[in-house]
Amino acid sequence: MRVIVDVAIIPIGVGLSLSRYVAACEQVFSAAGLEPTLHANGTNVEGRWDEVMGAVKRCHEVLHEMGAPRVATNVRIGTRIDREQTMADKLESVRTKVGQ
Amino acid sequence: MRVIVDVAIIPIGVGLSLSRYVAACEQVFSAAGLEPTLHANGTNVEGRWDEVMGAVKRCHEVLHEMGAPRVATNVRIGTRIDREQTMADKLESVRTKVGQ
Amino acid sequence: MRVIVDVAIIPIGVGLSLSRYVAACEQVFSAAGLEPTLHANGTNVEGRWDEVMGAVKRCHEVLHEMGAPRVATNVRIGTRIDREQTMADKLESVRTKVGQ
Amino acid sequence: MRVIVDVAIIPIGVGLSLSRYVAACEQVFSAAGLEPTLHANGTNVEGRWDEVMGAVKRCHEVLHEMGAPRVATNVRIGTRIDREQTMADKLESVRTKVGQ
Numbered sequence: 001m002r003v004i005v006d007v008a009i010i011p012i013g014v015g016l017s018l019s020r021y022v023a024a025c026e027q028v029f030s031a032a033g034l035e036p037t038l039h040a041n042g043t044n045v046e047g048r049w050d051e052v053m054g055a056v057k058r059c060h061e062v063l064h065e066m067g068a069p070r071v072a073t074n075v076r077i078g079t080r081i082d083r084e085q086t087m088a089d090k091l092e093s094v095r096t097k098v099g100q
Numbered sequence: 101m102r103v104i105v106d107v108a109i110i111p112i113g114v115g116l117s118l119s120r121y122v123a124a125c126e127q128v129f130s131a132a133g134l135e136p137t138l139h140a141n142g143t144n145v146e147g148r149w150d151e152v153m154g155a156v157k158r159c160h161e162v163l164h165e166m167g168a169p170r171v172a173t174n175v176r177i178g179t180r181i182d183r184e185q186t187m188a189d190k191l192e193s194v195r196t197k198v199g200q
Numbered sequence: 201m202r203v204i205v206d207v208a209i210i211p212i213g214v215g216l217s218l219s220r221y222v223a224a225c226e227q228v229f230s231a232a233g234l235e236p237t238l239h240a241n242g243t244n245v246e247g248r249w250d251e252v253m254g255a256v257k258r259c260h261e262v263l264h265e266m267g268a269p270r271v272a273t274n275v276r277i278g279t280r281i282d283r284e285q286t287m288a289d290k291l292e293s294v295r296t297k298v299g300q
Numbered sequence: 301m302r303v304i305v306d307v308a309i310i311p312i313g314v315g316l317s318l319s320r321y322v323a324a325c326e327q328v329f330s331a332a333g334l335e336p337t338l339h340a341n342g343t344n345v346e347g348r349w350d351e352v353m354g355a356v357k358r359c360h361e362v363l364h365e366m367g368a369p370r371v372a373t374n375v376r377i378g379t380r381i382d383r384e385q386t387m388a389d390k391l392e393s394v395r396t397k398v399g400q
Binding site: 256257271272274276 | 301313349350356361364369372373374375376377379380381
Binding site: 110112113115116118169170172174 | 308310312313315316318369370372374
């Protein structure tokens with residue numbers, strides 16, 4: 001099952017600057033062979049369920065290893081079986097309509 | 101790694117009444133030996149990461165099998181390594197303070 | 201427009217114990233005449249859009265006043281115009297089906 | 301109070317193709333003088349709380365006017381008072397660290 005996911009990760013108990021942790025999670029996705037697309041409030045990733053969600057788990061583990069005692073993540077997960085759809089397809093589909 | 105999770109699942113393309121699908125997902129959690137706590141906007145579950153997130157995956161699969169072409173889920177995932185904390189602990193901790 | 205909302209609020213930069221802040225937000229909702237229902241991963245509230253979302257704004261303000269330099273909230277907002285539906289209706293609707 | 305927001309809107313009961321509705325919400329943000337940044341799983345917007353959240357409300361209204369009986373939105377809201385930070389700052393801050 002393929003999945004399109006949006007991940008927003010917040011380490012708790014490490015102060016105010018979170019970017020180092022978000023960057024570490026980006027690198028987890030890349031190391032997993034995924035191609036994360038960072039945006040201002042999260043990261044988009046697509047792929048097979050187990051790979052993508054396995055990388056999300058790895059993000060929690062890595063942030064804990066970096067010293068975050070607590071990690072809170074908000075994940076939007078989308079799956080569909082009617083047809084194949086990539087993140088690029090989704091974007092294109094909206095953009096054509098905004099342009100009208 | 102233990103996890104406390106909040107799952108809000110939305111089947112898309114099946115009309116307006118979603119409760120049948122939410123109920124099916126509840127049963128997935130129960131069948132997995134988890135004890136889901138339903139609330140008005142989602143379901144709380146706790147347990148080991150792989151069990152809980154495996155059940156979330158199974159929810160997507162089951163909803164697709166029930167005829168939902170598309171499924172969108174919002175998941176809040178919390179992990180902590182400083183101490184053990186259950187959902188009951190979290191609730192109790194806030195409730196004592198609200199009562200002050 | 202009536203709304204059913206689920207609010208999960210995370211103060212950032214105040215250490216690990218967040219319950220005092222969640223409790224303060226509960227009290228904001230109550231003070232606004234709303235009847236929040238706390239769960240392990242957030243709070244459910246229903247009412248008119250402006251009242252509910254005004255209280256969410258007030259939660260951010262209050263947490264900043266309490267010393268949180270940064271506040272991150274995840275809100276699920278549901279509106280419907282086909283019929284009136286309360287949080288109790290939503291719960292009941294799922295519960296009958298789980299029981300089947 | 302300034303806010304950085306991520307909005308993922310799902311009209312329910314209108315079938316499988318949601319892009320027309322997402323596009324309409326984009327136009328609501330633009331019409332409000334905001335500069336939405338679309339991504340594969342939502343839209344980033346920043347500005348004053350009342351303007352941004354007022355536009356989110358308007359999105360629900362517009363989608364209902366377009367025929368969606370039910371609308372579910374997931375919003376991530378971030379505020380901070382320690383310093384000014386734009387969406388561009390947030391992105392830059394992570395990107396420098398990923399590049400290390």
